Amino acid sequence: MTYQKNRARLRRAGWAGRSKGIAYVLALCLVTALAVMGIAFASVTGLELRKAQNFHWQQDAQFAAESGLAYMTHQLSVVRLPASTTQATIVSGLSGVLGNIMNGTVTMGEAVVTNSGSMVYVPPVSLGDDRTFQAWIMPLGDRRCLLVCSGTAGQSHRTVSVEVELVPALARAFDYWVASRGSIIVSGSTNITGVNHPLEGSIFSDMGSAGSITLSGGGVSVSGNLLVSGGRECVTIVGTPSVGGTKDPAEIENRICKNVASPDFPELDLAPLVALATNLVDASTNTSGTLNFSNIRIAAGTNPTFAAGTVINGVIYVEAPNQVMFAGHVTIKGFIVTQDSDEGVNSCTIDFNGTVDATGVDALPDTPEYAAVKQQTGSFLLAPGFKVSFGGNFETINGSIAADQIHFSGNSEGVIKGAVIGLSELPATFEGSVEINVDRSEIHQDPAGFVKSLAPEADYGSYGEPVN
Numbered sequence: 001m002t003y004q005k006n007r008a009r010l011r012r013a014g015w016a017g018r019s020k021g022i023a024y025v026l027a028l029c030l031v032t033a034l035a036v037m038g039i040a041f042a043s044v045t046g047l048e049l050r051k052a053q054n055f056h057w058q059q060d061a062q063f064a065a066e067s068g069l070a071y072m073t074h075q076l077s078v079v080r081l082p083a084s085t086t087q088a089t090i091v092s093g094l095s096g097v098l099g100n101i102m103n104g105t106v107t108m109g110e111a112v113v114t115n116s117g118s119m120v121y122v123p124p125v126s127l128g129d130d131r132t133f134q135a136w137i138m139p140l141g142d143r144r145c146l147l148v149c150s151g152t153a154g155q156s157h158r159t160v161s162v163e164v165e166l167v168p169a170l171a172r173a174f175d176y177w178v179a180s181r182g183s184i185i186v187s188g189s190t191n192i193t194g195v196n197h198p199l200e201g202s203i204f205s206d207m208g209s210a211g212s213i214t215l216s217g218g219g220v221s222v223s224g225n226l227l228v229s230g231g232r233e234c235v236t237i238v239g240t241p242s243v244g245g246t247k248d249p250a251e252i253e254n255r256i257c258k259n260v261a262s263p264d265f266p267e268l269d270l271a272p273l274v275a276l277a278t279n280l281v282d283a284s285t286n287t288s289g290t291l292n293f294s295n296i297r298i299a300a301g302t303n304p305t306f307a308a309g310t311v312i313n314g315v316i317y318v319e320a321p322n323q324v325m326f327a328g329h330v331t332i333k334g335f336i337v338t339q340d341s342d343e344g345v346n347s348c349t350i351d352f353n354g355t356v357d358a359t360g361v362d363a364l365p366d367t368p369e370y371a372a373v374k375q376q377t378g379s380f381l382l383a384p385g386f387k388v389s390f391g392g393n394f395e396t397i398n399g400s401i402a403a404d405q406i407h408f409s410g411n412s413e414g415v416i417k418g419a420v421i422g423l424s425e426l427p428a429t430f431e432g433s434v435e436i437n438v439d440r441s442e443i444h445q446d447p448a449g450f451v452k453s454l455a456p457e458a459d460y461g462s463y464g465e466p467v468n
Helices: 002-013 015-077 090-102 249-253
Strands: 120-128 131-141 144-153 156-169 178-180 184-186 191-194 203-205 213-216 226-228 235-238 279-281 292-298 310-318 322-326 330-338 348-352 356-358 379-390 394-398 400-408 413-417 420-422 428-430 435-438 453-464
Touching: 015 090, 015 120, 015 131, 015 144, 015 156, 015 453, 090 120, 090 131, 184 203, 213 226, 310 322, 330 348, 379 394
Parallel strands: 178 203, 178 420, 184 213, 184 428, 191 435, 203 226, 213 235, 279 292, 292 310, 310 330, 322 348, 330 356, 330 379, 348 379, 356 394, 379 400, 394 413, 400 420, 400 428, 413 435
Antiparallel strands: 120 131, 131 144, 144 156, 156 453
């Protein structure tokens, strides 16, 4: 009864309504506080998400820049430039070679390498997931340049750079056992076998059209790959030859490498070698007996035939035109070079019809007359303007061979320690019962008479991350 009376008094005094209003106010304050806290929490969360996104972009941009640097240094590793390259020509040289290697590839897509005159530019290349890289190469001097790669992801950019130095290196044609500007024809019972690895027996033709490489006959065997600068139509397979250890046509297709970038072919500098040929052989010189010769110059038009049992020490320099015949077993402790000319290979020939023992300059005596010759290592026969034919056996040829035209026939058999370079567009032919074992394990890195190219080599000690 008392409780009810008190409530009635409070109601009359207005306190009941006031208590409800206070509750509403308190509830409204609580809702407001929660809303403010929610907004603040959402703002903080959004900021953290944004920071996380930025960090993710930064990491991806760094990844894109590093990937671009790795890609570009790999592409540069296969580039060869002429030894005469200078600061004035390095940009045009690099853009031309890189364009041949990179343009039209899946990685580049529609992008192409360009030359602004002062730098080489590789436009943005997509790496997927909104990531790209682009690159610049700027000369720092005759033999040095700067490679800069910029990576982009979202709104973030990262840049890395490394200096690149041009260092002497073998021409890329030395990457193959046979590299010819003309066609390569292999027939009969020819076997080309890598001694240490099947790929040592790989052959490359830069002709770029049908018939670049022709393999004909079930007795033909090439242990390595068949490489051409053109498409599949450049390789002709007749019969059932063996390529890469298989006669299965489907497997052979895997051994045909198409659209291979044209390598640089080596330039020759024969003047230092020619100067070593001091003893003249001309029409009055007797070459029909079992004779020894030393550092000889064969005069133009002599057309000598060297009899079986001939031993020649040092350098043999053949002037053009000349038709030089080794009729039987010949021992050459040195190398052969020829005079380059446009006389044509019908009047400029070197024929080995018998067994050849080509021991190289290391077999020469340690006497003053051979001191300079013994410094010229790694080459056996450099014959620009000449056709060179091997028709007999050879135990081992120590050194590389280069000629306008190359022909192996008959019962040629032996080991060749070096590359075979076809300097002209004339065909290189292998026919008959030819058995060639290729040993590239000790191929000379600076063979005499060949001008070294320049290869870009990254100096990773100069790596930097410029401020963006």
